[in-house]
Amino acid sequence: MKGRCAMDRPVQSIDNVRLTDAEDAVVILDQSLLPGRTEYRVLSDAESLREAIFSLRVRGAPAIGICAGYGMYLLARRIKTESVPEFLAKLRACKDYLDAARPTAVNLSWATARMVRRAGENAGRPVPEIVRLLGEECRRIQAEDAEMCRAISEHGLTLLRDGDGVLTHCNAGPLATSRYGTALGPLLLGTERGMRFRVFADETRPLLQGARLTTYELSRAGVDVTLICDNMASIVMKNGWVNACFVGCDRVAANGDTANKIGTSGVAILARHYGIPFYVLGPTSTIDRSCKTGAEIEIELRDPEEIRSKFYREPMAPEGVRCYNPAFDVTDHSLITGIVTERGVCRPPYTESLAALFSGGDDHKEGSYEHPVL
Numbered sequence: 001m002k003g004r005c006a007m008d009r010p011v012q013s014i015d016n017v018r019l020t021d022a023e024d025a026v027v028i029l030d031q032s033l034l035p036g037r038t039e040y041r042v043l044s045d046a047e048s049l050r051e052a053i054f055s056l057r058v059r060g061a062p063a064i065g066i067c068a069g070y071g072m073y074l075l076a077r078r079i080k081t082e083s084v085p086e087f088l089a090k091l092r093a094c095k096d097y098l099d100a101a102r103p104t105a106v107n108l109s110w111a112t113a114r115m116v117r118r119a120g121e122n123a124g125r126p127v128p129e130i131v132r133l134l135g136e137e138c139r140r141i142q143a144e145d146a147e148m149c150r151a152i153s154e155h156g157l158t159l160l161r162d163g164d165g166v167l168t169h170c171n172a173g174p175l176a177t178s179r180y181g182t183a184l185g186p187l188l189l190g191t192e193r194g195m196r197f198r199v200f201a202d203e204t205r206p207l208l209q210g211a212r213l214t215t216y217e218l219s220r221a222g223v224d225v226t227l228i229c230d231n232m233a234s235i236v237m238k239n240g241w242v243n244a245c246f247v248g249c250d251r252v253a254a255n256g257d258t259a260n261k262i263g264t265s266g267v268a269i270l271a272r273h274y275g276i277p278f279y280v281l282g283p284t285s286t287i288d289r290s291c292k293t294g295a296e297i298e299i300e301l302r303d304p305e306e307i308r309s310k311f312y313r314e315p316m317a318p319e320g321v322r323c324y325n326p327a328f329d330v331t332d333h334s335l336i337t338g339i340v341t342e343r344g345v346c347r348p349p350y351t352e353s354l355a356a357l358f359s360g361g362d363d364h365k366e367g368s369y370e371h372p373v374l
């Protein structure tokens with residue numbers, strides 16, 4: 001589906017995922033086709049929603065959560081029953097079906113759980129009223145993410161100076177969120193304010209989110225960006241061109257161990273070697289306190305063809321050669337200088353500083369955010 005240009009709006013708020021006006025489908029910008037093709041997909045059933053998440057047509061932990069929230073509302077509207085218990089049971093089945101698309105990014109299951117929780121809290125109301133409340137909740141998920149990303153960008157910007165060199169890995173910009181992004185947010189916000197940065201974007205094999213998406217977002221925003229192969233991160237750090245590394249996150253454990261795109265832990269080890277600060281940026285919705293350490297985070301394994309041939313005219317390896325294709329790895333908390341959330345910059349020890357984010361007792365407080373000094 002050819003749609004309005006994804007960049008009709010300021011780059012900080014790419015139109016990457018939304019509900020149709022008729023509320024009968026979720027429309028996504030198909031990120032698997034960028035930067036060459038700007039095409040939208042209309043997701044009108046559970047199968048297309050799950051396929052779009054699995055195939056990274058919509059990707060990035062927050063964007064996946066936003067899409068899943070809209071998807072749960074869409075599917076809830078299709079549940080034809082007046083029995084609340086039957087409605088709730090079928091809604092939970094929708095959650096299980098969508099959650100199975102990708103296991104690592106917590107925002108997927110966090111968003112579907114939030115929708116099921118919202119329905120359960122209102123089990124005393126008639127089904128149509130519950131559905132209406134779910135329509136409000138899915139929109140709140142996207143609106144809150146926009147707030148969180150803006151706050152993350154403000155906090156992240158305090159860590160940078162005009163003219164800094166920043167290395168990024170994968171893509172954690174507006175395409176992966178609701179606006180601004182997490183790792184890229186401070187760079188976009190700072191550029192809006194007249195600051196200049198020199199960004200080195202890891203291409204991020206095998207799916208090349210850095211090459212295809214990060215350079216697309218940053219160059220459109222007028223940010224100086226240089227694309228490098230993943231194996232060049234060391235030399236640009238050694239050359240003294242990098243003042244900080246900024247990466248996103250898909251699941252942060254209670255002790256600060258962080259799952260992010262495969263290759264992130266290698267960047268962190270290099271940064272430590274060269275004495276360069278390494279920051280993880282993400283919303284509190286990506287912190288999973290039920291995971292005590294990164295050892296408990298399930299790492300998604302993907303199709304070997306993504307390594308062998310997905311992006312190349314000619315096969316890059318003999319047909320059928322065995323490949324190992326983990327989509328994420330876990331960066332040990334000891335390698336992380338700070339974790340930037342919408343509520344401030346958390347410093348080690350993360351078991352304490354992350355817990356302090358939730359001192360109000362809830363796993364994720366909706367609405368405005370206090371900004372404690374952490």
Ligand SMILES: CSC[C@H]1O[C@H](OP(=O)(O)O)[C@H](O)[C@@H]1O
Binds near residue numbers: 170261
């Ligand atoms: C703002 S979260 C972005 C996060 O998600 C990416 O994974 P994927 O492209 O597989 O969805 C990557 O880990 C980014 O850091």
